[in-house]
Amino acid sequence: MAGPNQKKLPDGTRFSNLGGVRHGVIDGFIGQGGQGAVYAASLEGGHFALKWYHDSYIDLDTGLKQRLTHAVHRGAPNQSFLWPLELVEIAGQKSFGYVMPVRSGDYHGMRDLIARPPDRVELTLPQRFIICCKLSEAFLQLHAAGLCYQDINFGNIFFNPTTLDILICDNDNVNVEGADASIYGTRKFMAPEVVRRETLPNTKTDLFSMSVLFFYVVMGWHPLDGKREADFSILNSEAEMSLYGTEPLFLFDPENTANGPVDGLHDPLVTRWRNLPSDLKSLFTRAFTTGLTDPNKRVLERQWRSAFTRAAHAMAACGHCGGEYAVAAGAASCGYCGAALEPALYLDCPRGLFALTPGHGLPQHLLGGGSPNFKTLVGVVEGHPSKPGVIGLRNLSDDNWKVELPGRAPGLLPPGKTIGLMAGSTFHFGKTQVSVREAQAKEVAAV
Amino acid sequence: MTTPKKAAPNLDTLALTRRQLHVIIILDCSGSMAGDRIASLNYALRSSVPELKEVARENPEIEVLVRVLSFSSTADWLIETPVPVGEWSWQDVAAGGDTHLGDALDAVEASLNADVMPGRQLPPVIVLASDGYPSDDFEAGLQRFLANDFAKAAVRMAIAIGGDADLEVLQMFINHASLRPLRANNAPDLVEFIKWATTAPVKAASQPTGADDPQSALAGQLEQFSAEDTDIVW
Ligand SMILES: Nc1ncnc2c1ncn2[C@@H]1O[C@H](COP(=O)(O)OP(=O)(O)OP(=O)(O)O)[C@@H](O)[C@H]1O
Ligand SMILES: [Zn+2]
Numbered sequence: 001m002a003g004p005n006q007k008k009l010p011d012g013t014r015f016s017n018l019g020g021v022r023h024g025v026i027d028g029f030i031g032q033g034g035q036g037a038v039y040a041a042s043l044e045g046g047h048f049a050l051k052w053y054h055d056s057y058i059d060l061d062t063g064l065k066q067r068l069t070h071a072v073h074r075g076a077p078n079q080s081f082l083w084p085l086e087l088v089e090i091a092g093q094k095s096f097g098y099v100m101p102v103r104s105g106d107y108h109g110m111r112d113l114i115a116r117p118p119d120r121v122e123l124t125l126p127q128r129f130i131i132c133c134k135l136s137e138a139f140l141q142l143h144a145a146g147l148c149y150q151d152i153n154f155g156n157i158f159f160n161p162t163t164l165d166i167l168i169c170d171n172d173n174v175n176v177e178g179a180d181a182s183i184y185g186t187r188k189f190m191a192p193e194v195v196r197r198e199t200l201p202n203t204k205t206d207l208f209s210m211s212v213l214f215f216y217v218v219m220g221w222h223p224l225d226g227k228r229e230a231d232f233s234i235l236n237s238e239a240e241m242s243l244y245g246t247e248p249l250f251l252f253d254p255e256n257t258a259n260g261p262v263d264g265l266h267d268p269l270v271t272r273w274r275n276l277p278s279d280l281k282s283l284f285t286r287a288f289t290t291g292l293t294d295p296n297k298r299v300l301e302r303q304w305r306s307a308f309t310r311a312a313h314a315m316a317a318c319g320h321c322g323g324e325y326a327v328a329a330g331a332a333s334c335g336y337c338g339a340a341l342e343p344a345l346y347l348d349c350p351r352g353l354f355a356l357t358p359g360h361g362l363p364q365h366l367l368g369g370g371s372p373n374f375k376t377l378v379g380v381v382e383g384h385p386s387k388p389g390v391i392g393l394r395n396l397s398d399d400n401w402k403v404e405l406p407g408r409a410p411g412l413l414p415p416g417k418t419i420g421l422m423a424g425s426t427f428h429f430g431k432t433q434v435s436v437r438e439a440q441a442k443e444v445a446a447v
Numbered sequence: 448m449t450t451p452k453k454a455a456p457n458l459d460t461l462a463l464t465r466r467q468l469h470v471i472i473i474l475d476c477s478g479s480m481a482g483d484r485i486a487s488l489n490y491a492l493r494s495s496v497p498e499l500k501e502v503a504r505e506n507p508e509i510e511v512l513v514r515v516l517s518f519s520s521t522a523d524w525l526i527e528t529p530v531p532v533g534e535w536s537w538q539d540v541a542a543g544g545d546t547h548l549g550d551a552l553d554a555v556e557a558s559l560n561a562d563v564m565p566g567r568q569l570p571p572v573i574v575l576a577s578d579g580y581p582s583d584d585f586e587a588g589l590q591r592f593l594a595n596d597f598a599k600a601a602v603r604m605a606i607a608i609g610g611d612a613d614l615e616v617l618q619m620f621i622n623h624a625s626l627r628p629l630r631a632n633n634a635p636d637l638v639e640f641i642k643w644a645t646t647a648p649v650k651a652a653s654q655p656t657g658a659d660d661p662q663s664a665l666a667g668q669l670e671q672f673s674a675e676d677t678d679i680v681w
Pocket of ligand 1: 030031032033034035036037038049051082100101102103104155156169170654655
């Protein structure tokens with residue numbers, strides 16, 4: 001752990017891969033962690049990050065070299081991982097290290113989503129959902145390869161607030177499923193059975209940690225922190241064991257409110273929860289009720305991925321305060337500021353709802369097959385240049401769309417053109433037929 | 448319908464109160480600390496300030512508050528009202544007088560209550576740095592101190608300054624089976640240990656661990672400290 005007076009490797013230190021075939025040099029110090037330090041390094045013309053382990057750590061973690069060798073051999077599960085590329089050594093040094101791609105400066109740690117201003121990064125809910133979608137995809141690929149991460153938490157995951165791409169770092173704990181784990185995990189992210197020390201981290205505990213991470217990204221709060229957490233005036237080890245190990249209970253458990261939200265303390269969370277899409281709420285509820293106690297009933301990566309993909313397109317925002325709400329919920333008034341809401345329009349696409357809010361791009365994946373790709377757009381919603389409140393859909397595809405407006409003969413919308421939107425219209429995107437609907441006004445259901 | 452004016456103002460976690468983590472630093476400023484020891488201590492604290500701020504930033508879920516008490520012939524709060532770590536700055540202390548550690552523990556004990564520490568709390572972190580043998584009724588003070596619920600739950604850490612420091616007294620203060628006093632026999636060690644003792648328990652809240660409880664995790668980290676090479680030994 002951090003603290004030992006470990007000597008830094010000076011700039012210019014030469015290293016080589018384990019075979020001694022490729023040679024590189026250390027260009028500068030980046031930072032130090034518990035297990036080692038990270039340096040900027042050049043290797044055969046390329047720039048990399050080099051992680052160099054503290055001597056004391058390689059004695060402790062005896063499986064490390066084998067894990068890394070395996071990781072290097074099989075390669076990164078997908079492009080979201082800053083994966084070990086090659087093991088390296090330095091002449092005369094007892095320890096070893098590995099090189100990996102460099103994380104560029106435009107990435108932020110996940111903690112910045114809940115940080116205090118001015119460190120805080122503000123993202124909309126759809127942006128948060130897209131990040132979660134990419135995380136599900138990355139962990140799906142990792143788990144599908146027979147690997148588990150063991151320590152999913154805020155610290156080692158980064159996001160780019162502009163592209164919403166993610167990077168998963170610290171892959172040296174990644175292990176073959178079933179092999180002995182090197183750590184238990186990070187406080188508040190560990191699965192209850194790991195907190196209780198009944199098992200070591202595995203793919204199923206990864207699923208739990210991942211769902212905690214999702215809840216944090218969406219809600220900015222821990223899913224098991226409710227009334228019972230608030231009642232512990234001192235959160236000591238016994239309290240933590242009870243809250244996260246022996247008697248975990250979801251903040252929004254529909255059946256047991258013993259750890260439910262406390263008036264005046266958790267109000268912003270209640271409002272946000274009420275305004276989430278209902279299928280996402282069901283997944284969270286499953287993850288933190290049956291999924292708490294039965295590792296086999298945890299929500300799987302694919303289920304998260306499709307729920308977050310749908311949710312990313314199904315949100316609208318209050319014109320008065322910006323408060324976000326599920327477009328199909330049909331709330332008559334804003335849950336955040338109380339302002340009356342116009343009935344929201346949305347497209348009822350085969351793969352999910354698409355909120356018709358200006359600026360919102362219609363992705364191919366909502367209409368047909370294919371894995372989520374938030375960059376391939378076939379259309380975009382636009383506000384009318386001079387008539388406030390009037391919106392249209394612009395055809396960004398290369399094909400004509402057949403459009404049926406209520407009470408009018410069907411027409412064609414050529415590429416590049418925009419047509420006004422109203423409830424009851426129907427679009428034909430190739431063989432896919434999609435209708436414009438208006439949310440039915442009603443009061444938002446209680447939690 | 449329009450796009451949000453401000454991004455997600457509704458995720459107002461600012462309105463949610465954070466659990467507090469109180470860090471209380473108790474410094475021996477008795478006469479035996481005069482000279483380079485007190486100078487090193489001041490330097491160590493000064494350089495710990497930005498580190499603790501950084502660690503706190505990495506733990507946005509908790510609110511870190513700092514208090515500092517110095518003791519010699521009397522116990523005096525340098526910072527009595529807990530100050531948010533972001534606003535904490537270091538004012539140098541001077542050495543002179545006796546070693547009233549018992550008085551110091553009484554003063555801290557008197558401030559460990561729900562009036563000063565309202566609402567949701569993490570176990571406080573109490574760091575004691577001392578070189579000397581207490582000259583007052585330390586044991587009575589310690590007994591009262593350890594009877595306090597906050598003190599009992601606290602992560603108690605001690606730094607022994609100088610090769611001749613009273614380790615037994617510091618171990619009694621720590622009162623934990625595997626956590627030992629840090630022995631600072633020279634200036635670089637003192638700086639390193641003060642930084643570590645003030646930041647490591649805060650860091651532990653969000654660090655991966657292989658240990659069963661936070662205190663043992665800290666004890667494990669301690670074993671990895673290697674002695675700094677230096678000619679000047681206190
Ligand atoms: N590939 C990379 N590119 C750029 N910076 C990196 C890279 N990998 C790690 N870093 C940075 O280097 C520093 C040290 O990283 P390291 O992973 O050793 O420690 P850590 O994550 O702080 O702690 P721990 O050892 O507990 O995981 C951190 O600031 C980290 O963000
Ligand atoms: Zn509003």
